Amino acid sequence: xxxxxxxxxxxxxxTGKRIMLECSQTKGHDRMYWYRQDPGLxxxxxxxxxxxKDINKGEISDGYSVSRQAQAKFSLSLESAIPNQTALYFxxxxxMTSGGADRTYNEQFFGPGxxxxxx
Amino acid sequence: xxxxxxxxxxxxxxxxxxVELRCNYSSSVSVYLFWYVQYPNQGLQxxxxxxxxxxxxxxxxxxxxxxxxxxxxxxxxxPSVHISDTAEYFCAVRGPLNYGGSQGNLIFxxxxxxxxxx
Numbered sequence: 250x251x252x253x254x255x256x257x258x259x260x261x262x263x264t265g266k267r268i269m270l271e272c273s274q275t276k277g278h279d280r281m282y283w284y285r286q287d288p289g290l291x292x293x294x295x296x297x298x299x300x301x302k303d304i305n306k307g308e309i310s311d312g313y314s315v316s317r318q319a320q321a322k323f324s325l326s327l328e329s330a331i332p333n334q335t336a337l338y339f340x341x342x343x344x345m346t347s348g349g350a351d352r353t354y355n356e357q358f359f360g361p362g363x364x365x366x367x368x
Numbered sequence: 369x370x371x372x373x374x375x376x377x378x379x380x381x382x383x384x385x386x387v388e389l390r391c392n393y394s395s396s397v398s399v400y401l402f403w404y405v406q407y408p409n410q411g412l413q414x415x416x417x418x419x420x421x422x423x424x425x426x427x428x429x430x431x432x433x434x435x436x437x438x439x440x441x442x443x444x445x446x447p448s449v450h451i452s453d454t455a456e457y458f459c460a461v462r463g464p465l466n467y468g469g470s471q472g473n474l475i476f477x478x479x480x481x482x483x484x485x486x
């Protein structure tokens with residue numbers, strides 16, 4: 250079974266609709282992230298969460314909201330979808346960097362992505 | 369703040385030829401550098417990383433990268449590519465924790481699509 254799962258994998262919706270994308274992980278990681286990928290723009294960070302009570306805005310949070318329901322679940326909502334939110338959305342997880350050793354890096358593990366089309 | 373520039377958006381190459389995917393970064397502090405690969409219809413997976421130590425880093429699938437501080441580069445190389453290497457490759461940089469509010473998050477380049485032809 251995949252360690253990081255995303256549902257749905259594909260979604261077509263209309264302008265103005267509310268959409269929720271869900272992410273679940275079985276890796277036991279504390280940190281979770283939501284990115285969007287657009288052709289030619291790479292990945293841009295939308296929101297990230299270091300634990301259930303710690304949620305932070307990323308580079309492009311406008312028009313999005315998130316909820317960390319549990320350590321293993323992090324969902325992304327589009328309150329009123331618009332066409333320029335058409336993109337591929339990825340969830341990722343990683344461990345907390347521990348012990349104050351800044352050189353400790355914990356790899357980010359990505360889900361398979363959700364392709365969202367807003368008409 | 370850190371930034372990453374991937375100099376080529378697309379790189380076509382024939383099978384068994386060598387390849388270099390270029391990545392330059394900008395930062396006023398020490399950085400950690402990464403290459404991720406995205407195969408068609410999949411998420412990203414880590415190819416290799418540079419945190420410290422030897423500037424030549426070896427990763428999975430025969431790829432390697434060299435950290436060059438003076439040229440602020442972290443180019444990815446493979447001496448002989450296979451059809452299965454066809455994918456999009458992303459260079460990413462991470463600054464120190466709690467520097468500039470980054471929280472140690474990754475900054476990704478725009479990606480390079482490697483197309484390996486028979």
